[in-house]
Amino acid sequence: MSDTENITQTVHAGFAAKLDAVLTALEHDGVLPADAPRKGVTVEPPRDPSHGDLATNAAMVLAKQAKTNPRELAGKIIEKLSADDAVESAEIAGPGFINLRLGASVWLGELHAIAAMGEAYGQSTMGAGRRVNVEYVSANPTGPMHMGHCRGAVVGDALSSLLEFSGHKVTREYYINDAGGQVDVLARSAHLRYLEALGEDIGDIPEGLYPGDYLKPVGAALAKLHGDAFKDASEEDWLDTFRTDAVAQMMELIKSDLHLLGISHDLFSSEAVLHAKGKPAKAEAWLREHDLVYDGVLEAPKGKAPPEDWEPVELPLFRSTKFGDDQDRPIKKSDGKWTYFGADLAYHMQKAENADELIDIWGADHAGTVKRIKAAVSALSEGQGKAIPFDVKLVQMVQLMRDGEPVKMSKRSGNFITIADMVEELGADVAQNIIRFTMLTRKPEAQMEFDFAKVVEASKDNPVFYVQYAHARIQSTLRKAAAEGFAPSDAHLDQLGEEELELVKQAAQFPRLVEAAASAREPHRIAFYLYDLAGAFHAYWNLGNDRPDKRFIVAQSPDLTGARLFLALQLGQTIANGLRILGVEAVQEM
């Protein structure tokens, strides 16, 4: 096992270590001053492959410290680097880049590594088992999931997988906002549907209640459960029960919607339970102890005209300005109840109990509250004397388009496109793949358009099929080869030529790319990488159109065929591993 690890390390991270050793040697030689800072020195594949396999900027970064010019220093570095067997050539380019070309054996070794590691290829220990809590979706439990929730759900889920793949211990958490006014509205809306189920004519749904038909089954279920016990009862008699029951059913609905996208959380945390356990009060006590909460008066809202009913009131305020917020924030309302922020603050303290690191995935419409919650976690870190890294990833809005026109969605009118609708429209078997890949082929912090026309009939132009097709082609080739009596074999890998090695080199980027994507918390990089890798594969495949000697199966050359099939197998494995992170199926045929 450690052998294969060393092999994968060798190609990228491994060369960084080698360069480091060379620089240290140059320090001993007096070329570089002792302990010269090496910040900014990188070893990475150059953008333009014709420059070589790896490039380093070391000479340019360190020339000043060495009191020489970059190209001269580069010469000295190369002198030492060339001693390495794996280095086929090393040359100075441009202003002082050092371009390295590695021997074929290095890349063939990588192919062995993929084979040896299989599904684990690309995994890393970067996370060192750190416990990361990723909270995502957390949609209000008042209705089904709609397309507006989709992006955060997919990004959060893929990010979780990515972090797991990179050696973190991830908890996928959903915060159920079941304590605010909106769930009372839900309970009242459900009561109306309950009356309807009992045969009453309820007419139009009154303004301020949720009008959606999805509450009809809830009303029916409540009627079945309670009979007419609450038919003429006053609201205080049924509100608690109906709220609990309705929320429970909404959560079932939401879970099944999420399941359609292949998403399931490890932990559902209830705001109501948080309150029942007295967590906000404990948080307040702790914060007051640390002089982070005080009783004070809020300033009137600036900018636009202040609300007419605004008046100064003394409230318990959290000192979020101390941690970069624009204003201190109330944790309780004037009626003594907790604000949403007060509860959320306690909730983050709760999450931090069982995690080393917190990540929240929020919609852009919550951007305004990022500073205060970051302040809260900073305060917690400071108070506890241990840093709790905390990141809020804002996922920008998705503009749904149909026939070139924006689709308007309004929850209040009940006019919105649900995930379930979308899945039905796309087809249950492919919807998860299409939606996930589409959402992941752009960076989350930029607004995106989701065009139904393009995505629905996308069987041609959708990138997800392009990548899946590459995988399917590989599988079909392996099947066909098996039928003709050929099997993948690493016995004659030396027969692989330049074009094949190029494919290996691209696949070999995968571990490095996974780490980069994980540390940047950017799962979309995986999607783009897979697209490129698939493109390289398709291009290679088509060489076989004009040149039968470039096909995977060359009947008269069994050794070469075995080697090519081995290559195909490992490419397929790499694509499958990437798709697994994204939660997209690696299909066997199309």
Place this chain on the structure above:
RNA sequence: GCGCCCGUAGCUCAGUUGGAUAGAGCAUCAGAUUCCUAAUCUGGGGGCCACAGGUUCGAAUCCUGUCGGGCGCACCA
């Protein structure tokens, strides 16, 4: 008025945490199918990286400002 995000080809978007001549798909033009899946491939045209300064060996990337688009600016959730 303030805060956050964004501005890259006609359109949709990448750009490896600051690297070399700025990339892909769609669209457009010209080609490839007696061949393991053409859901594929090859090539052409198309750019003031919104604009102006700054930082340095080097900027689409970092800083400041301007313009443009989005989201938000209760004791709501």
